[in-house]
Every structure is written in C-alpha cells, then in structure tokens.
Amino acid sequence: MASSLTKDSVSPGSPGSERTFFGHPRGLATLFMTEMWERFSYYGMRALLPLYLVAPGGLHLDAATATAIYSVYVSLVYLLALPGGWFGDRVWGPRKTVAVASAVIMLGHLTLALPASGTFYGGLGLVAIGSGLLKANISTMVGQLYDGPDDPRRDGGFTVFYMGINLGAFAAPLVIGTIGENVDWHLGFALAALGMALGLAQFLLGGRHLAPASSTVPKPLSAAEKYTTLRKSALWAGIAVVFYAIVGFSGSYTLNWILVPLTLLGVIIPVMVLTRIKRDRELDRAEQSKMSAYIWFFVAAAVFWMIYDQGGSTLSLFADSSAENSVFGWEFPVSWYQSVNPVLIMALAPVFAWFWLALNRRGKEPSTIVKFGSGLVLVGTSFFLFLAPLSIAEGGHKAAAMWLVAIYFTQTVGELLLSPVGLSVTTKMAPAKYASQMMGVWFLAVTAGDATTGLLSIAGVDLNKSGVVALEATLAVLAGVAVWMYRNKVKQLMGDVR
Secondary structure, eight states, X not given: OGGGEEEOOOOTTSTTOSEEETTEETHHHHHHHXXXXXXXXXXXXXXXXXXXXXXXXXXXXXXXXXXXXXXXXXXXXXXXXXXXXXXXIIIIOHHHHHHHHHHHHHHHHHHHTSSOHHHHHHHHHHHHHHHHHHHHHHHHHHHHTSSSTTOTTHHHHHHHHXXXXXXXXXXHIIIIIXXXXXXXXXXXXXXXXXXXXXXXXXXXXXXXXXXXXXXXXXXXXXXXXXXXXXXXXXXXXXXXXXXXXHHHHTTOOOTXXXXXXXXXXXXXXXXXXXXXXXXXXXXXXXXXXXXXHHHHHHHHHHHHHHHHGGGGTHHHHHHHHHEEOEETTEEOOGGGGGGHHHHHHHHHHHHHHHHHHHHHHTTOOOOHHHHHHHHHHHHHHHHHHXXXXXXXXXXTOOEEHHHHHHHHHHHHHHHHHHHHHHHHHHHHHOOGGGTTTHHHHHHHHHHHHHHHHHHHHHTTOOTTSHHHHHHHHHHHHHHHHHHHHTHHHHHHHHTTOO
C-alpha cells in the first residue's frame, strides 16, 4: 500500500494535506485497511458459522436451529449499529469507539476459537457487539477526512473504502473457510481473530493520519444523562440476570430462551423506531410525508434482506448437504460460495455506475422506485431459481454448483439495484432532526428481515423445502410489483426527493 501514497497538492491543514492515498487523504488508507481486515474476519467467521453449527465435528445441531442462530446473529450485528452510532456520538467519539470495538471483535473470535461449546455463544455475542460499535463509526470517520459534503473527492473516497469491504469479504471464505473446513474449525476462527488483530494494529499505527474531529465526542452526555443511562442499563441488566437465573435453576432452560426474545426484539425495535419518528410532532408536513414514503422502502428492504441473507444460511446448508461442490471435477469447500457475491460486486458495480450515468444523459434513468421494485423482483427470481436444485436434490441427485452460482449472481444484481439506492434515499428523506440516526434506521431493515427468518426457523419451518422457498419468492416478487404499482403515490409522498 505504501507505493500508492503520493504527493498531492490539497488545501493546507486539511487531514492528510501532505501525502495522499490514490488522491485522497492519507487517513483513508488507515480506514481502508482497518475495514478490509475487519470484514475479512467477519465474513470468514460468517462463512464458517452455519457449517460449524451442523457439522458432526462442530455443534451438530439441526439445520433449523443453525439457521435461527445465524439469522439472530446477523440481525444483532445490524441492530447494534444503532446504539453503536449513539455511543460514538455521546460517549467515546468515533476513534476510541472503533479501537475498542476492534479489540472486542478480536476477543470474540478468540473465544470462538476455544474448543468448548460453552464459550461459543459468548464469542458470537462479543463479535456482534464489536461489529455494531464499529459499523456506524468507521463510516463517520471516512466522511470526516473531507472538507464537508461538497468536497469533490468525498464520493470517490467512499467508493475506495467500500472496495476494502469487498476485498476482505472476497478473501475471507477462501482463506478462513478453507482452513476451517479442511483443517480445523477452531483454527479458522483463530484466523478471523488474527485478521481483526491486523486491522486493529493498522488502525492504531495509522491513527495520526485521521481527522482531529474523530477524537472528539460530538454531543457528550451531561452528568445527569450519564447517571440516568447507567441506572436504566443496570436495571435492565439486573432484570435479565435474575430472569435467566430463575430459568436456569428451574432446569427449564433451552437455547430458545435466548433466541426467541432476540428475534422478537429484531422485529419489534424497528417498528418502534419508525413509529416514534413518524409520530414526532416536531416534524413538519413535508418531513412527515417523506417518512410515510420511506416506510414503503423500509418494508420492501426488509423483505429483500430476509431472502438475500439466506445466501449465508439456507443456501450454504443446502450446498453442504445436497450440492456437487466441484467444477470440472475439482472439489472446493462449501464456504467458497460466500466469495461469489463480493467478487461480483467488484466486477459489476462500475458497470452499473456507468450504465446509470449513460441513461441519465439520455434522460432515461429509472426512478428510485423502479430500481427498488426491480431489486425485489430479482431477489424473488433468485429463489424461483432455487426451486430447480431443490427439485434435483429431492430426486436423490446432487445439484450442480452452477445452480447456486446463478442464484448468487441474480441476488447480487438485485443488491446493486436496491442497496445503493436505499442508502441514498435514506440520507435524502431523513428529517433534519434525525439526520444522524437515519443510517442506523436503514440497517434496521436488515435486522427485521433476518429476525423474521430466525422466527420462521424457531417455529420449525424448513426453509429448504420447495413450498416455503416458492412462497418467499412469490412474496418478494409481489412486493416488487406493489412498489411499482403504487409508484405515483410514493413519488407524491417523497415530495422534492427524486
């Protein structure tokens, strides 16, 4: 990376004013590498997780329980991004929060690496907490490197940063997945810890290149607020300890005592947050109208992520049990499927960016609503494709690997239609009062989608059955069609946002 650091003429006193990283402030290199290694550790562990849960050499759980655990874990990561952003804003500031978060993630992976089932869920919890703390704050720090939202390098900087995400996500299953599946599960989790350690080291060593604002607490808690927050936190923690102590000593404890409350929270909290914002009387009529439109996008996104994130659970477990995981006679680990999406993102994202610009010049670029609806239809189509390998497996044969690659390809195209648009529309439609919180609200759509998958699994629904897959596919397609049919109403509610 050192060879890419060059002299550049930028305004004196700005972060990284003497040397740049691909024309951007040098601090971007620090955040790029930190995020790349964090995603390496996260996606590597995530690729192993459902396989380890069902493996005879792992926890040897049934597929429904494994899917529920995986879904709850992913939903928690995104749910905790909301308090994670609050923590950075009110308690430690972004830089300290990211440093602590990285250490917590590393400790979580090390705990997962211990050959004891009793510590496994504690390790998952630590990784979820650390990821939630890190997710919102590191993106904030990227923005702080630039001279406000009008800096012409800002969008390009975020593009470079997101390349780090996909590089880490691409490499992780190939390295961590191979070692975990073929050598030792716990060694794979240990490699995830090593990846996070490298990210933390990069962050600490390169911290001097970050913006000074990253060390400040934007809205520090007052003494009274600290006392109230600590008192409420201690109260709820005490209630939880007493409750689970009673359940444990009564001998009635099962894993569902943890899974069910967490999945319910994953559905209830997003509804509560949206309801609170929508009912805020301080919002003017235009902001209220935009929030009504935003709820359409939010619900549609939750349906999208409910299906999309099953690429790491339902599809992965199907590949493990019922697919011919080989190309031209060469076998590969099941976890390698998780590298398909990031490599396609890196290949297709520039193509989509060029395509939208070309259409825009001709005045033919599809509206936000059309892109969103198309993304939903495509993710539904991916599960209609899933019916083919399911049928092959039900006939007693192994499904070809290319069926799964086709499913991941269709989902990735859908993601490129929906996800960037969702991020953009979230920032554009956010009420001024909630401008800094709305990105966390967008993440709650992922939480709601994954929590719904978790609830279905806990209820005993077999997500690898043709009827269930067809129902989910139909739901997504109908949701996409509904968004398109009501596009004029949603456009009206959006006001001046396009």
